[in-house]
Amino acid sequence: MLHHAVSQTNAAKISRKTSVYNYAIVAFAAIGSIIYGYDSSVIATTLGQPTFFTYFNLATAGEPGYEYTTQITGACNGLAQAGGFFGCIINSWTADRFGRIPSFQIASAFCIIGGAIQAAAVNVPMLLVFRFVNGLGVGMLLVVTPMYLSELSPPQTRGFLVGQHGAFLAIGYNIAAWTGFGCYFAKNGSLAWRLPLAMQVIFPLILLAGSFWMPRSPRWLITQDRGDEALAVISRLHQSPSDPDNVFATAEYNQMFAQIEFEKIQRNGRMGFVSGWKLLMTKPSYRRRAALGFGIMFGAQCTGVLVINNYQVTLFPGLGVGPALSLALYCVYLFVALIGNTTCGWIVDRLGRRKMFLIGLVGSACALVGETIFAALSEKTTNRVILGFAVFFIFTYIPFFSTFVDTTMYIYMSEIFPSEVRSHGVALSVAGQWLATICFLQSAPTAFANIGYKFYLVFIICTIALWFAVYFFFPETQNLSLEEMAKMFGDDVAVTFEKEIEAAELDEKNRPAHVEVADKV
Template sequence: MATRQEKNDIDLAKDEVVESEFGGQAAYYVPKTKMRNVWYVLMVGTGQIAGGGANAVIATTLAQPTFVSKMSLDGPNSNSLMGGTNGSFYAGGFFGVFFAAWACDTFGRRKAMWLTGVLNIISCILCASSVNIGMFIAVRFIAGFAACQYVMQTPLYQSEIAPPHLRGLLVGTFGIFNVLGYNIANWSGVGFYHVKDSNIAWRMIFVMVGGLAIINMILVYFCPESPRWLVMKNRQAEAEQVIRLIHGDSGDDTFVKLETIQIERQVATERELNVSYIQMFADKRWRRRTLLCCLIGTVGQSTGVLVINNYGPYFYSILGMSTLQQLYLAGGYVLLSLTVATIGAFGIDKLGRIKIMVCGIAGQVVILCIETAIVAQYAGTANRSANIAGIWAFFMYCAVYGLTWDCTPYVYVSEIMPSHLRAKGVTLSIGCLYLSVCALITGALYAFGDIGWKYFLVFICAGPVGALLIWLYGPETKGKTLEEIGGIFGDELAIPELHATDESHITQKRAA
């Protein structure tokens, strides 16, 4: 148990530098959080509002009577065509994240996000201009290619400018912005449902999503480039200016100097390593982290979250809800998601990443078991109480997922890779996410039409396996700088520690 004096020493360490020894020795410091730093994280995060909106827009679009009529989706091939609108989007997203990684490393984080914005505006115009279902499905591939780049770029940039002690919360805003985009798309669908002109109603939803991309492009213009990318491009002076801008204290530049040196030395250590995607799996230095990125991306969708979200109106219809009720329920679902994701973001730095994700999967699987039993017994019946219970279970599932998985995985995968592999690591994780979604969602309506409730068993069985693997092989990362996290995986650090998280270690150094 620490003495009162030792506790005072620890508190002092959290406010100012208590030791600074260069040349490989430890330096402990917790920077004061600057509102400018927070604003930059939030401004870049608005890109995921556009990305989330582009992702979610299909749920309410498929429920619009004007869209169904225009695209002739009331025939015998309707399930396959609806599946195609979702599958083509996520197939495009798979290729989009790899393009985004190349653009981020080649042009810089800011310019890459600008390019993504341009592509999103073009894709939204094409979606709104579609004249038949064939064109719409083809354009949805382009939309996925564009919109899904935000999923890779946003947490990458946020993790590289956020201070260590608040990285979980700040990068977690990615998930909040994502579901905010879902809300805008879904509630726009509710509003445009009342517009009876089939040439305007559903098209305006895509126009609004394109407007979100324009807003993000304007905000990104005022954000600085990532200091880690600048150091990777031998632009150290600019990197130090950015660090001073986002972390510097007008009366004390200690953290600025320490972080600049740590980034420079760590990047110098990694600079000679030109690692391909294949080498990331082959080399034991990177293999564990690479497999973790792929695992997190795959497990995140293994419980069927996007199947439930994108086909929400379908599930509500088999539980006896009218078209307007389906749209309101879809809107309420994502509104709840926004609320719980915001709450969940505040727990990431307190509870840790691994515990949150594992407990989240456990909760989702339990609720899916309840949902499966209700759908198996009462779907298609006139038992209103049972149908309402089924809807309640969907909303409880949403609450658990939002609290645990809407924000946390994006924080984790963006911080476990070293600087020169961070973009590739995030890309692999998001790529696996979209591959798994594409596999699960494209044939989902076929599966539910053929085997019904039994399709839920896929999610119930896959979830626990993923949770066990994360628990066994995923180390905790909360409270450490991006460079220090490499030490957990056995990397040699240029400066052992910049940020104090171990109280006993601080007091031992004091005593020495």
């Protein structure tokens, strides 16, 4: 594996371009995000279908046996989240051992099997078991998708490109919501909930079929001593008429190679599955990154976003809203989320990650306070104005969370880890999300049934705490390459991208076929 020479060119003219091919690969890989969005939301509309409760002999609110129903609905969500947690751990091994693309393929297979058998379920245990299987695939995709996107994105547009993960998962949310709303009016009662579950197999099939034409991650290729393949991938990603000599691609490759070799020399050998986890937990700078990644993903779920998302169709009736209107409002809610997640990609590279978090958490906390007040009042009255404000604040919450927090947290946690432990670090971070959702989604039905609006107080406290954590402990990562991220956490950077670009102004013909890794900044 060679450190490639950068040809003579006017470096000042070279900018960090993003090609149409790069955009296309990102868009196709983000189908993994649609899968997560659809599969995690489809249960919400399923729980809004009266025929689902009838088929499985589950009592509805106010009927004898409703406590058992809340246990089953909690298990439907909880087992999927548990599967997602273990899927994260599986991916931390497969992504390094076999590569990012095989991880996409394995995850797609889990989703196809899980979705198909859920749709064919004839009893509750059958449904629950394959909610878990489906969760394994979704958990893997939630790790590998943003990680893959970050490894294929140039620094100045990484927020936008990785941000497509957030936009596409919101597309998945919306497809699930509108499918469920349409199926509510199906004359065949069984079709009303089986069809949305069956549609879980569509996008995994598309991703699996197209994955054989997706490029390997160049950073993974370098770790496998396949540098020439890595350079070919980078050159294809950044190919531009304004850079006929591929100066940008070569400079980016050289920086990747230098940093990965530097890290390899420091650890004195290859990185294995167990040794990767050990290094992540024992090296202080890596442990700090792990704490930040886990903290933002766990903390964001503690704001109550998935509880509101998954259970609002069951919360609306308590606010005086009928079943059909509940599903319609859910669809509108998720459309607002789509607008917010899409907007994030356009502004995050300008505002920076920290500002996005701080603005979003303030807005989310204010909306939660308003929701708590009017949810409390709605328990004592049927006044339509008060009930309307309770619904209003649910809709006030999502613009702040989706625009400023939801997508940004995936961008942040996917970019802060070094190549040697990136799959482990991202897996740990996403595992934090799954752990939080297991806790809250399992407890939500019982909590709302027993303490009602007071459950929102937990979300308010957690949101405020997360704001202070971001303000005091989270460094800005805007416009840095993945390799340059090391300096934000006190680690050495083998060579900066700027130095590699400057090398384009020099005569590189006699440059030796190796890289000096001692040039630290």
